[in-house]
Amino acid sequence: MEVTVAIDCMGGDHGAHVTVPAALDYLERDPNTSVILVGNEDTIEAELHRSHSVARSRARVRHAAEIIAMDEAPALALRGKKDSSMRVAVDLVKDAEALACVSAGNTGALMAISRFVLKTLPGIDRPAIASILPTLKGHTYVLDLGANVDCSAEHLLQFGIMGSELVASVEHRERPTVGLLNIGEEDIKGNEVVKRAAELLRASDLNFYGNVEGDDIYKGTTDVVVCDGFVGNVALKASEGLAQMLATYLREEFGRNVFTRLAGAIALPVLNAFKRRVDHRRYNGATLLGLRGIVIKSHGAADVFAFGFAIERAVEEARNGVLAHITDRMHLIQKSAA
Amino acid sequence: MEVTVAIDCMGGDHGAHVTVPAALDYLERDPNTSVILVGNEDTIEAELHRSHSVARSRARVRHAAEIIAMDEAPALALRGKKDSSMRVAVDLVKDAEALACVSAGNTGALMAISRFVLKTLPGIDRPAIASILPTLKGHTYVLDLGANVDCSAEHLLQFGIMGSELVASVEHRERPTVGLLNIGEEDIKGNEVVKRAAELLRASDLNFYGNVEGDDIYKGTTDVVVCDGFVGNVALKASEGLAQMLATYLREEFGRNVFTRLAGAIALPVLNAFKRRVDHRRYNGATLLGLRGIVIKSHGAADVFAFGFAIERAVEEARNGVLAHITDRMHLIQKSAA
Numbered sequence: 276m277e278v279t280v281a282i283d284c285m286g287g288d289h290g291a292h293v294t295v296p297a298a299l300d301y302l303e304r305d306p307n308t309s310v311i312l313v314g315n316e317d318t319i320e321a322e323l324h325r326s327h328s329v330a331r332s333r334a335r336v337r338h339a340a341e342i343i344a345m346d347e348a349p350a351l352a353l354r355g356k357k358d359s360s361m362r363v364a365v366d367l368v369k370d371a372e373a374l375a376c377v378s379a380g381n382t383g384a385l386m387a388i389s390r391f392v393l394k395t396l397p398g399i400d401r402p403a404i405a406s407i408l409p410t411l412k413g414h415t416y417v418l419d420l421g422a423n424v425d426c427s428a429e430h431l432l433q434f435g436i437m438g439s440e441l442v443a444s445v446e447h448r449e450r451p452t453v454g455l456l457n458i459g460e461e462d463i464k465g466n467e468v469v470k471r472a473a474e475l476l477r478a479s480d481l482n483f484y485g486n487v488e489g490d491d492i493y494k495g496t497t498d499v500v501v502c503d504g505f506v507g508n509v510a511l512k513a514s515e516g517l518a519q520m521l522a523t524y525l526r527e528e529f530g531r532n533v534f535t536r537l538a539g540a541i542a543l544p545v546l547n548a549f550k551r552r553v554d555h556r557r558y559n560g561a562t563l564l565g566l567r568g569i570v571i572k573s574h575g576a577a578d579v580f581a582f583g584f585a586i587e588r589a590v591e592e593a594r595n596g597v598l599a600h601i602t603d604r605m606h607l608i609q610k611s612a613a
Numbered sequence: 614m615e616v617t618v619a620i621d622c623m624g625g626d627h628g629a630h631v632t633v634p635a636a637l638d639y640l641e642r643d644p645n646t647s648v649i650l651v652g653n654e655d656t657i658e659a660e661l662h663r664s665h666s667v668a669r670s671r672a673r674v675r676h677a678a679e680i681i682a683m684d685e686a687p688a689l690a691l692r693g694k695k696d697s698s699m700r701v702a703v704d705l706v707k708d709a710e711a712l713a714c715v716s717a718g719n720t721g722a723l724m725a726i727s728r729f730v731l732k733t734l735p736g737i738d739r740p741a742i743a744s745i746l747p748t749l750k751g752h753t754y755v756l757d758l759g760a761n762v763d764c765s766a767e768h769l770l771q772f773g774i775m776g777s778e779l780v781a782s783v784e785h786r787e788r789p790t791v792g793l794l795n796i797g798e799e800d801i802k803g804n805e806v807v808k809r810a811a812e813l814l815r816a817s818d819l820n821f822y823g824n825v826e827g828d829d830i831y832k833g834t835t836d837v838v839v840c841d842g843f844v845g846n847v848a849l850k851a852s853e854g855l856a857q858m859l860a861t862y863l864r865e866e867f868g869r870n871v872f873t874r875l876a877g878a879i880a881l882p883v884l885n886a887f888k889r890r891v892d893h894r895r896y897n898g899a900t901l902l903g904l905r906g907i908v909i910k911s912h913g914a915a916d917v918f919a920f921g922f923a924i925e926r927a928v929e930e931a932r933n934g935v936l937a938h939i940t941d942r943m944h945l946i947q948k949s950a951a
Binding site: 409410411421424425456458464465466467469488489490491492493494502504505506508509510511512513514515516517518519520521523524525528529531535538539541542544545546548549552553 | 747748749759762763794796802803804805807826827828829830831832840842843844846847848849850851852853854855856857858859861862863866867869873876877879880882883884886887890891
């Protein structure tokens with residue numbers, strides 16, 4: 276399937292310097308895609324001129340005069356910057372010129388703009404941020420990672436449905452398992468919202484595994500892990516912090532003296548293989564799930580390699596019809612409830 | 614200062630086989646301590662007979678007929694097993710025969726029994742579970758790690774006060790910095806409880822740093838990190854899961870073939886130094902903070918080495934008068950509020 280992706284070229288810490296080369300790299304790898312590069316025309320053209328990619332013909336430029344800053348208040352960005360690269364990229368999805376959009380910009384602004392422009396899918400109250408995390412068994416999808424800080428049990432159920440359909444469509448897995456993040460496996464554990472959410476999930480037709488704990492995320496116990504955005508965000512960032520600390524310690528130990536440096540040189544191929552395997556850039560690209568359009572948020576600090584994975588995610592979701600999957604499922608649920 | 618610690622010898626996955634040798638090892642290292650070994654007399658005596666430790670003279674045995682199982686319901690354990698090793702160990706603190714107690718048993722039962730027997734300190738509504746985590750700068754204290762799944766802003770303030778006094782007394786640090794775990798640094802972030810807690814912490818005379826994020830735990834941004842028990846537990850367990858996953862991956866990469874195994878053999882001293890540095894056993898021993906007595910919870914799977922750190926924690930808190938510090942502070946606060 277031919278997929279066109281709108282790219283907010285000005286977002287993120289590095290802007291067009293990362294987004295444009297990443298888009299061209301991606302186009303070269305996937306001949307059935309095209310991109311609309313959104314942002315300051317001169318800046319984007321300058322980046323395009325540097326490239327000799329044969330894929331340039333599948334990249335159009337759409338000028339947008341404004342840029343939303345990384346620390347700009349979402350409400351102000353939404354109301355005040357109607358010609359920002361982020362807004363125009365989302366508008367292109369709304370107008371069906373693109374099947375998906377990708378931005379490395381301000382998360383709050385991207386969520387506010389996407390909700391306003393695209394609206395949520397039928398039966399979905401709030402979009403959630405879903406991301407892939409590596410596990411001992413492969414990888415797992417976790418949502419919400421920070422869009423919703425006060426969730427009801429019904430919201431958690433909706434996250435479960437969306438996560439399940441996301442995995443079913445993108446990973447071609449039938450009836451993915453869904454776990455509810457809690458502080459113990461027993462039914463009596465957790466706060467009132469989580470206990471009630473477990474009841475709703477159990478009564479649903481999802482393949483509900485039951486409660487899972489923080490370590491189950493990385494054990495890969497379930498295909499989907501559902502949680503409140505506050506909890507999910509803290510767990511994700513704590514993981515990032517721990518990984519950085521461990522990497523620093525490992526570097527320090529190998530850098531201690533001439534003998535440890537020699538050992539490090541000998542172990543380098545192994546350490547590099549390890550590094551490749553846990554490279555968080557491969558997991559770049561969180562989905563703003565539950566909108567009437569595919570919106571992918573890249574990490575702000577993403578480099579060309581990492582941003583490419585966010586584009587890939589957008590294409591995969593468009594190609595596998597994630598939104599139709601969720602819509603069909605919600606329709607079935609609403610029909611059976613009526 | 615001479616300190617006597619009561620030890621629940623029957624708790625944990627390994628019982629007396631770990632707790633008794635760990636107690637004797639600790640006594641050898643610290644001549645100003647004595648222990649009361651609580652549990653089945655025959656089992657404990659058998660373990661003592663295996664040892665030739667000169668420190669045996671500082672270990673008394675107190676028989677307790679019952680054992681609380683790891684999966685026993687806390688309420689049943691509290692009501693039904695008044696002669697359990699855990700209950701008797703806590704009773705010894707209440708009766709001032711010991712200054713602190715340590716158990717590797719069922720966390721819920723230990724919390725329920727401790728609250729019932731010891732009661733909370735004046736001005737403290739609920740005890741919190743506080744633990745030390747390693748950071749890039751040294752270590753930090755995080756609470757609550759799972760005792761309270763629904764916290765009010767006032768509870769979070771109390772956790773901040775207790776954590777601050779814990780660090781001030783045990784680490785001899787004046788005015789430790791206190792961070793509030795949130796999903797962004799800005800004041801507008803977070804749910805209503807956390808926003809209100811930030812106001813209370815800012816208005817208090819604590820050295821409040823402001824909001825911190827999940828990665829700040831391991832960056833060591835503040836001396837104390839305060840959070841709801843649900844969030845803290847998930848963050849801690851997610852960290853455990855990630856660390857285990859990374860360790861498995863690293864082992865797998867070094868075990869891949871004869872060349873990687875050779876590289877691993879050469880790098881072994883460095884890898885062992887790294888392992889020692891991140892050894893979670895060194896951080897074993899969580900404090901049930903806010904009770905009228907010192908109660909330390911060891912990890913259930915703790916070995917002799919790890920359990921020793923839990924005993925050390927108990928002795929350190931007793932020796933540095935943590936409870937008097939918290940009581941004095943709460944008294945000052947209540948006086949100034951009156």
